[in-house]
Amino acid sequence: MRSARSAGSVDVKLLELLVCPFTYGTLKYDAEKNELISERARLAYPVRDGIPIMLVSEARQLPEDD
Template identity: 75%
Template sequence: MDEKMSKVDPKLLDLLVCPLTKGTLSLDRERNELVSERARLAYPIRDGIPIMLVSEARKIED
């Protein structure tokens, strides 16, 4: 695992949902993000903490 990437508690990941759609999220380990396919947003993980703010999310382009 890359030194910059911080491990997120898997139990926490099971509980988190997209704040916009309330849908499920998938972990993108390569980019260190939680991805909402439905909302087309990727939420960053910083220092092991998911930043679940729509304003902080990256829009996923086709």
């Protein structure tokens, strides 16, 4: 059974447990782009089919002014 509390297709409880694999810092969910954002690392990790892809090699580099 899916949690009624979810951020888009990502479970909120899961998001609370995840950290950036590069900095071990907190992540912010961007529902519009369906990504987990690490502001400290300036990386955006994609979420595909509700599964966060927590690989630095799969992350998108964020522009400095974003």
